Amino acid sequence: MKKINDEFTERAVVHSDECGAANDQVATESLVGSNLKYLGVGILFGIIAVKSEIISWYRIQEMFRLHSFHMYGVIGTAVVVGAISVWMIKRFNIKTIQGEKVIFHAKPFHWGNVIGGLMFGLGWGITGACPGPLFAQIGSGLVVVIVTLISAVAGTYAYGVLQRKLPH
Amino acid sequence: MKDFISQPWSWYLSGALIGLTVPALLLLGNKHFGISSSLRHICAACLPGKVPFFQYDWKREVWNLFFVAGIVAGAALAVSFLSDHQPVKVSTNTVQALADLGIVTDGNLAPVSIFNFSNLFTLKGLVFFVIGGFLVGFGTRYAGGCTSGHSIMGLSTLQWPSLLATCCFMAGGFAVVHLVFPWLFKII
Numbered sequence: 324m325k326k327i328n329d330e331f332t333e334r335a336v337v338h339s340d341e342c343g344a345a346n347d348q349v350a351t352e353s354l355v356g357s358n359l360k361y362l363g364v365g366i367l368f369g370i371i372a373v374k375s376e377i378i379s380w381y382r383i384q385e386m387f388r389l390h391s392f393h394m395y396g397v398i399g400t401a402v403v404v405g406a407i408s409v410w411m412i413k414r415f416n417i418k419t420i421q422g423e424k425v426i427f428h429a430k431p432f433h434w435g436n437v438i439g440g441l442m443f444g445l446g447w448g449i450t451g452a453c454p455g456p457l458f459a460q461i462g463s464g465l466v467v468v469i470v471t472l473i474s475a476v477a478g479t480y481a482y483g484v485l486q487r488k489l490p491h
Numbered sequence: 492m493k494d495f496i497s498q499p500w501s502w503y504l505s506g507a508l509i510g511l512t513v514p515a516l517l518l519l520g521n522k523h524f525g526i527s528s529s530l531r532h533i534c535a536a537c538l539p540g541k542v543p544f545f546q547y548d549w550k551r552e553v554w555n556l557f558f559v560a561g562i563v564a565g566a567a568l569a570v571s572f573l574s575d576h577q578p579v580k581v582s583t584n585t586v587q588a589l590a591d592l593g594i595v596t597d598g599n600l601a602p603v604s605i606f607n608f609s610n611l612f613t614l615k616g617l618v619f620f621v622i623g624g625f626l627v628g629f630g631t632r633y634a635g636g637c638t639s640g641h642s643i644m645g646l647s648t649l650q651w652p653s654l655l656a657t658c659c660f661m662a663g664g665f666a667v668v669h670l671v672f673p674w675l676f677k678i679i
Contacts, residue, residue: 344525344640346552352520354550358557360519365561368512372562373569374496375505380601381581384589387661387668390582393502398642400506405524405647408514417518425517430635430645432652439633440641440656444663445671446626449619451601453638454631455526457624458559462566465600467608470616471624478628479530483544489633 347426348419372459380451387448433491439482446475497575512639513647522554525640527631529559592676614679634659 352358372378377397385391411417412425419425447453450471452460457475460468482489516522533556534542535549578598586596594602610616631637634656636645642660645653 344523344528344552344555344636344644346554347521347523349521352554354553357520358554361516361522361554361557362561362564364512364515364519365558366565366568367561368509368558369562369565369567370569370573371500371505371508371565373566374500374573375502375509376499376579377505378566378600379579380606381579381585381589381596383664384668385582385585387664388585388588390584390588396502397506397509398638400503401510401643402646404507404510405513405643406649408510409517409647412514412517419518419521421520423521426521427648428523430641430650430652432655433635435633435635436641436652436656437659439630439635440659441630441663441666442626443630443634443637444660444665445667446623446628446630446663447638447660448664448667448671449623450627452627453526454530454627455559455562455637455639457627458526458529458562459566460600462563463570463600464567465606467606467611467620470611470620471627474621474624475628475631476530476533478625478630479527479632480534480538480542480545480628481625482629482632483531483534483542486544 345426345428347423348421349423350421368455369459369462372456373463378452378456378459378463383447383451435489435491438490494575496573498577499580509643510647513644516558520554523640524644525555525636526559526562527628527637527640528552529555530628531632532556592672594676618675618679630663 375397376382377394382391382394386394409427413427417425443453450457452468452471454475457468457472461472513524516524531545532549532552535545535547536556538545579600581596589596589602595604597603605615605619611620634641636653636656638660641653641656646657
């Protein structure tokens with residue numbers, strides 16, 4: 324039986340530091356071959372992002388003006404389905420296709436959650452895109468958003484440079 | 492069937508499919524859903540300089556770059572082959588509110604009056620592409636995640652810092668739309 328405090332298992336793989344989207348696979352991966360399946364998941368995600376219209380600047384305006392339920396419905400349903408999936412993986416100890424135990428991490432609180440969160444919220448309201456939709460907007464033909472993406476990379480770089488000086 | 496696919500998808504179908512990205516990535520190889528990390532990996536892979544934050548084995552995280560490359564390709568496929576090319580239906584309240592700001596709802600993904608190359612070196616371009624993008628990149632990394640990493644993956648694993656971050660995302664968005672836009676559109 325799995326104990327509750329095993330839920331957030333110590334990382335099997337050493338990450339640099341808090342890495343938002345961790346890779347916990349132990350089995351070695353080739354640079355291209357092993358990763359093509361994530362290209363496939365990305366393609367499906369890109370299709371969903373366009374078809375659900377979550378990449379529309381207008382939809383984000385509706386959300387922040389409380390004029391439409393659409394975005395709240397999309398995100399809310401995604402959280403419920405994600406949470407049920409995570410619960411099932413834990414409850415039935417479902418393994419990865421490599422046969423490894425699925426690893427979850429605690430996301431410890433730091434003040435960046437608040438300050439950075441507010442900054443991202445401002446950017447989200449202006450650009451009408453969080454990082455996923457930035458890529459999807461470019462793919463759907465909004466080529467000028469490449470400039471927004473380059474600026475977002477610059478913002479991430481600036482954070483990396485200033486990280487030690489910022490309150491956390 | 493083709494009609495069903497080519498019209499915009501409902502929130503519950505879209506939301507459920509996005510939610511399934513979480514177990515798909517976990518079960519395909521213990522990968523955690525989070526898109527803003529790709530921006531960090533791009534920095535680590537492409538930008539020089541000895542910044543400790545970018546000194547890690549980005550090749551180990553390269554799956555994330557494959558994932559976002561897929562998003563670009565998937566979006567292109569959806570627009571080319573799976574779309575009925577109907578204008579995005581926007582709520583009449585929002586159409587009115589945007590009209591008050593001088594923005595015409597033109598049926599595109601984003602208003603062409605803002606999102607076009609001729610605005611690139613204007614004040615509009617500075618705000619909507621450069622500053623907006625910078626805030627997205629800086630803010631998500633400072634917050635430790637974005638809508639996918641915190642709001643979907645973090646909330647799915649019931650983490651309160653992710654709930655707090657999500658509330659701050661929303662607060663920032665409400666602030667910019669209701670407090671900043673009214674005077675911003677007077678000056679640009």
